[in-house]
Amino acid sequence: MAEGLRSELTRVLDFEKEARKKLSDFAWHFFSRRRDAGQTYQDNLDAFKRYRLIPCNLRDVSIRDTTVTVLGTRLDFPIAIAPTAMQRLAHPDAELATAKGAAAMNTGMVLSSWANLSLEEVAEATPRGVRWFYLLFFKDRRLTRHMLDRAQRAGYTAVVLTVDQPSFSFSRHEKPNLPPVPVRYPNAYYAGDPVGLVGTVEVEEHLRATVKVPGTWEDVEWVRKNTELPVVLKGILSVEDAKTAVQLGVDAVYVSNHGGRQMDGLPATIDVLPDIVRAVGGKAEVYLDGGIRTGTDVLKALALGARCVFIGRPVLWGLAHNGAEGVQQVLQILKDELSVAMARAGCAKISDIQPSLVVHQSYYGITTRKAVPMSKY
């Protein structure tokens, strides 16, 4: 671990415990939230353990190179930050701290449209960072275009469209998921007010009127044709969707089940990854998130065809623990663990990580059945 980042917390899950101590009840429950019984959330974690690693020994792995190129940009390691809403709930520096932590590690960050700071504020604080922007679908396409232009002008280098949210928690049939205190969403608001929205009722009304749910393939096509930025589709789980995405010319397919927050009963992302990689057939980059907590999780995802993985909650735990430095610590732990795992697996560089490194436990006749705990959330 880099000097200055020494900590008693040596594993990513240590940060979860620390975050619990620091976060308000609302923030803790919002971040931990999982849909219904939490089966998908839990399966994201358990599924990684169902894959076994078969190392190749006696190779020279004394020097490891974890660098990777993602959408043409070089990252020091293939672990980046997934978009997560409302980071002010974790730390007063909110998305600024996350961006600084990512930039310090030379990896990428996706800024959420539900960020509490404007995309320009985040960009100004980390001019050399690698930043992508998660864009909402808006009913008014002039607003979509306005946000695309803002993101590009501020130096964001890709647009991420989240396609697994055909409804939001603020839709009428669900309990609102908005914080009890006034918040700013300067990237979700229009009408030229730079402060953004405050107040729960106002937010809900505005969002119902403005945000287009569900987005459709037509919206994806429109965005692709109306921006020079590469387009990433986040939330793909089916082969059919992956094929359509490729046909529409998207640049990357991002396998995600929204960390189990959107719908329960979905498969673990690592389990669907090989089929998606096959369907994409090298015509777009493939990413994955959901349940990544260790370097061996990352190694398995890369072996099964992901070019890069993203982490959601672990970053929020690091942020809650210690702002930008906490985010950096979480990333450093995963980077170090990946490097060690690569050495033990016989891989000196990322391209040495091949599918033959991973075998599903069913190959050995092992069929673990684990009870799914009922969620407390």
Ligand SMILES: Cc1cc2nc3c(=O)[nH]c(=O)nc-3n(C[C@H](O)[C@H](O)[C@H](O)COP(=O)(O)O)c2cc1C
């Ligand atoms: C508190 C929270 C807020 C999130 N907000 C967004 C969001 O604004 N947009 C989005 O596409 N995904 C959002 N996600 C999903 C993450 O991008 C990611 O898919 C998920 O957290 C990955 O699982 P992990 O937390 O196990 O790493 C959110 C997740 C959490 C935990």
Ligand SMILES: CCCCCCC(=O)C(=O)O
């Ligand atoms: C009104 C704000 C809704 C934010 C939804 C963010 C999200 O994707 C999540 O999983 O939470």
